[in-house]
Amino acid sequence: MRAFSAILAKDLRVELRTLQSVPGMVLFAVTTFVLFRFGLDRTSLEGDLAAGVLLATVLFAAILAVNRLFVAERDQGGLDAIRLAPVDATSLLAAKATALVVYLLVLEAVTLPVFAVFFLDSWAALPPLMLVLVLADVGLAATGALISSLATGSRARDLLVPLVLLPLLVPLMIAAAGAAEPLLAAGGPEYGRVASWLAVLGLYDVVFLLVGYGVFDFVLED
C-alpha cells in the first residue's frame, strides 16, 4: 500500500507540475465536440448517437494519457528504481491505473458540461451518466495501464497502444454505450435497461483488473 500511495502521489504531483496529460485531453475532447457540432450540423443529439459521440471522444482523449503513462518510468529509470525496492510490482500497475482514472474524472468533470451545452436539451441525464462513465473509466484504466506498460519500451508506442488497446475496449464501449443510450434518450433518461449494462461494465472492470494483477509481474521481467 505504501508503494501504491507513493507512486500515485508522485504521478499526480508531476502531472500538476508539468500539465503533460490532462490539459491535452481536455483540449482534444472540446475540439472534437466542436467538430461533431459542425460536422453533424446538429444542435441536439440523443440516444445512441449522443452516447457514441460522448464515449468515442472520451476514449480517444484517454489514449493521449495512456501513451504517456509509463514514459517517465522507462526514460528516467523509474521502473528499475521501483523494481529495486521491496514492493509488490502490481502496486505500480494499480497506481498507474488509479492516476489514469483521476485524469479521466477531471476530463469528464470539465468536458461533460461542454457536451451538455453543445448537444443536450436537458441536463437531467448527467448525474446517472457520471456513474456509467466512472465504471467505464475503471475498465479503460485497467486495460490502458496494462497495454501502456507493454508498449512503452517500443519505439512504435504511439501506434502500438491504440492498435492493441482499441480492440480490447470494444466490449467496454458496447456496454457503456448500451448504458448511456437510454439515459440520453429523447424526452429524458430511461432506466429500464441500464442496470444490466452496468453489470456488464462492472464485470469487464473486474476481469481486466484481475488480468492485470495476474500478468504484470511478467510484463516487468526482462
Added chain:
Amino acid sequence: MDVPAVRLVGLWREFADRVVLQDVSVALPPGESLVVLGPNGAGKTTLLRILATLLRPSGGEASVLGCRLPREAWRARGRIGYVAHEPLLYRDLTVAENLRFHARLHGLQPAEAAEARIAELLERVGMAPRAGELARNLSAGMAQRVAVCRAVLHEPELLLLDEPHAHLDPEAGGLVEPLIAPGVARSRVTVTHDFRAGLAGGGRVLALGHGGSVAYEGPAEGLSTADAEAIYRETPR
C-alpha cells in the same frame, strides 16, 4: 560460515543470439569489495543488472545475499543499493522529493527519520542547498551525487556501483567515497574503467574480456597493471 554477498557459478547471459556473459564464476565474502574490469561491451553492466535482480541469468547459478536469482529476487530487493549509468531520478521532481519517494518505497519509517536521513546525506555530498531544485536542472555531476544518496538511503547490505565517479570532479568524488565505501556490514561491487585505481583499491578483481568471458578472477594483488592493460587491448571477437 558467512553467506557470500555474491556467488556466481558458470553464469551465462545472452541477448537473442549474442552471448554477453559466459561461464562467469566468482564469490565475494560479506564486507569485501569486488572490482569488475573490462573493455566496452565485455558485459560489466549486464553483470551488475543481474546482481541487482533487474535481469535474469540465461544459465548458471547466481545468488546475492544468500538469495538465489531469479527465484528469490524478492528477498534480496531492498537490501541492494544500485548506482547505474542513469541516476534513476525523476526529472520533474525536486532532489528532496526524489529521495522522499525512494524512502517511501523502501519503507523508511518514521517519516521524520527519513527526512533526517535525506538531509544528512544531501549535506554530506554538498547538495543540501539544491534540495529544492528540480532534478532536470542538475548538472550530470550533481545528479550523480544525488544518485549516490538514493542508492545508500536505505543502508543496503550490498552496493552495486556502475562507474560511481562518472561526471564527478575530484572534490565531489571525495565527498561521495565515504558513503559508498565497503564496510563490516556492506559489500561492494564496482564497475570501473579506471583499472589502476581499481587495482590499487585492493579487494577482489573480476576482469572480463571481450565476449564476457573471465580473463582474471582473484585478489587485486594477483593482477598487474600490464596484464590489465592487455585485457583492454584484446581484439573484440
